[in-house]
Amino acid sequence: MWDLTEEQRDLKALAAQVAAEQYAPRAREWDAGREHLPDTERKRLADLGLLALTLPEEYGGGGRPLMDALIVLEELAKASPVAAWPVFEASTGPARVIEQFGTEEQRKRILPEVASGRTTIAVSISEPDAGSAATDATTTARIDGHEVVLNGTKRWCSGAGFSEKYLVYVNFGPEKGAGGMGAVLVDRDAPGLTFGPQENLMGFRGIGSADMFLTDVRIPVEDVIVLKGGFRKLFTAFSIERLGNATMSLAIGQTALDRTARYVQERRQFGRDIAEFQLVQAGLADMVVQVEAARLLIARAAANAGTGVPATLEASTAKLFANQMAKQVSDLAIQLHGGYGYSEEYEVERMHRDAHGWALAGGTPAMQRIRIASEYLGRRFSQREQAAR
Structure with a gap:
């Protein structure tokens, strides 16, 4: 460690x-x-x-x-x-x-x-037609005197309906894409803001997720956090969140490993602890290696960041590996627990469900791979150009 x-x-x-x-x-x-x-x-x-x-x-x-x-x-x-x-x-x-x-x-x-704990701020980025391609967001922000008028629909907002405030990614226009993107802060009780029903997700239960509908929502200009053209700033902040995401995955992996280590030394088959079987030892060893590697990748990125922002390459590398680790290690935990791993009582099935959620949130594994290659090579790759060829 x-x-x-x-x-x-x-x-x-x-x-x-x-x-x-x-x-x-x-x-x-x-x-x-x-x-x-x-x-x-x-x-x-x-x-x-x-x-x-x-x-x-x-x-x-x-x-x-x-x-x-x-x-x-x-x-x-x-x-x-x-x-x-x-x-x-x-x-x-x-x-x-x-x-x-x-x-x-x-x-x-x-x-x-x-x-102080009086307010939680949730982030609202995705839309029905803008997920990984966040700059395709069509939620508009129009400055009208001392106010900003917001219109659009947001999707997959974790904490929607529960959090007191929302950092909403919007397009100030008239430019499309990154050139028009910025972010504003919206109160939960703002007139014109409504929420859809809570989603029934595979994991992330208790955190909440719902659509947000903004219909002529008016906020003071003082609540514009990042002006149009500031998407690069917002993208930089993703690196902090990605390390938080990676750590949530690390927690899943470490807990699944700890519980499995206890279980294989308590569970007996054929007259001995199942920890004495070589296949069990091999599975446990794979879990240990993956958890420790994820921990070190996260620690490197966090240590180098200090009180600032992590390097994009280090944050994306840590997130990608930790997300994959959590899915694989929790799956191994289910296997080594046998039938008990499939039971809610032992909770490893919950960890496996949550592991898939963290891999999707904050940039999917596919997007992290693109970001890692881009940062490592020092080149930018447009997915739109590739799709058009």
């Missing part, structure tokens, strides 16, 4: 204790009932100093390096992704976009609300 400082070990121990006592006992309940984390728990995390570790101290955050937030995120996610979600959003998600690219007035007005 990457060496931790004494302070980081204390932080890890605190997060692990809270996760074990408060959240692990409720993980199956949240998954089965698709229940969202109560606001009181979000405030508990804030009071413990675990919520907004990477936000600057002057705005109520911890002022800590990205690595510290990932340490906490992993421990909470080992218990339940629902418990870790507020930390994901505050320390690696949309709040970081405001911290990095917002005005000083916006940071002073918005970030303390996030750091």
